Amino acid sequence: MKRQVLLISIFCFGCVIGQVSYSIPEEMTKGSLVGNIAQDLGLDLKRFKAGKARLYTGDSAQFIELNKERGVLLIKEKIDREALCRHTTPCALHFQITLENPLELFPVTVEITDINDNAPVFQKDERIFEISESAAVGSKFMLEKAIDPDIGKNGLQRYTLNPTDNFILKSHPQSDGSKKVEMILQKQLDREKQEHTSLILTAEDGGEPQMTGTMQIHVTVLDVNDNAPVFSQAIYKAAITENSEKGTLVIKVAASDADSGVNGNVTYVVGNSMDPVSKLFYITRNGDVILDGPIDYEREKIFHLDIEAIDQGGLSDSSKIIIDVSDVNDNSPSVNMISTSDSVPENSAVNTVIALMSVNDPDSENKGKVNCFINENSPFNIKFTSN
Template identity: 85%
Template sequence: MKRQVLLLISIFCLSSAIGQVSYSIPEEMAKGSLVGNIAQDLGLDVKRLKTGKGRIYTGDSVQYIELNKERGVLLVKEKIDREVLCRQTTPCALHFQITLENPLELFPVTVEITDTNDNAPVFQKQERRFEISESAVIGSKFMLEKAIDPDIGQNGLQRYTLKPSENFVLKLHTQADGSKKVEMILQKPLDREKQEHISLVLTAEDGGEPQMTGTMHIHVTVLDATTMPLFSVNPFTKRALQKTPQ
């Protein structure tokens, strides 16, 4: 029994070294799309796929690719969403084997799934409101939410713009995970008498073709510097203050 197991392992390793085939396809290809001519690339006769009961073995993973034994080709069985399959992991690839019987042959196959620009940057909130005193000093910072884009590389989030940019500018800080913290910084004094409300648009852009964007609207209310906040006094606190000897 032990010798049979060792023989099976030897056959597997030998066929793995000889028959390695790799393909690369973009995500979101339609069901039935051609991945590659596996019979030709492995140097097999199409008849061998039939007589050897050729099939795809994926282990426990979902089978996204199917084998057409009549044509000797691999086809897309289910539309593949790279972001669902691999999230931010790169490269993103499917690994499986073509198995044949009589004699036993195993051929490892790798299909890399490349990213397409199918997601626009998205802000979790569509609006953000600030109340800022006209006495706020130049350089005052206001944190903004960052956009999220599940695409990777050039298709992922690349830059932010803020318009109009008369009173505020953007400053980005790169985080340890590669994302960017977004700050809005006051660069020009506010004047309530001239402009009580300021409307801004923060735009997140990716680098794909065609380019995709997401926006968040920012509303700033300018407060009068001479207005002092009013505090209500608890009745019990008021009586205690009245009883306090002067």
């Protein structure tokens, strides 16, 4: 996204600009102090009041407010980092402080840091497997991943499985930073000795205090299913434009099962339906992955979709689809006035700033680059002050 701030001045630019940055944790209460902006900019309160200081956020939601009497920035609305930025880091708010007489512009950045305010959560409280007693040692069974919106050490760190009499747990790092979780059979099942068994899968984060989520796994031992499905690729890659219509075919996947009859029938599912990405795509019985909702390049440039292939005996395999979203030029530049002088004296000196405005086009690369022009025969000039 390209955002440009402009000054209109007579012939040349002469506005003093400072830059201030703050770092605050998410979930601060309304009215909490962010920083003493007047002091940090080296301005006294008289200048702040006489210059009619105000805060300009453009089209962004305003979470921060300016107290001109004290010259400080305060929390206007409680900030949820996960709702604001999801997994994007760093997560920051960008805005400007403007003063009049003379006109001045001061960019301000407030970084929002993560706190451990979310526990790992499984979509379901339990998972049921029906596994043949002939399943070979080493057979793998895909488990649902937990979701933790926190990032870094506050995010999901590890899984544990108990008891481990017949099964052990293995996790594999994924390209999007998550972990694929598999339950591996390490001891042959015997239906005559134990037809049913229960296990607890626990997801743990690394925050302080540590938070966890659990899911119960019930296993019923059946008779004979010798082969698990196998995807043709461990990772599929696809591309789609952001203006694609609902129902567009994204990619076709395939898994094979060496068993015959009903045991060789494979069903495809999108993994972890708690992830918002899973609401945008669905997969048919034939392995066609279909777009099922609107996508916007400016909000999400790449999707990581987990899929599973499951046979009638409960054996499964997993794969990942990486979907790149292509940008189209679907946004027009917008011009927003930040501040302007009521009048310009005829003896104003060259260099006098008379207006501040912001120009924004959220499209990417060349599609988001904006050129600004002013009448050639005008006694005014236009200057870029930041990008």
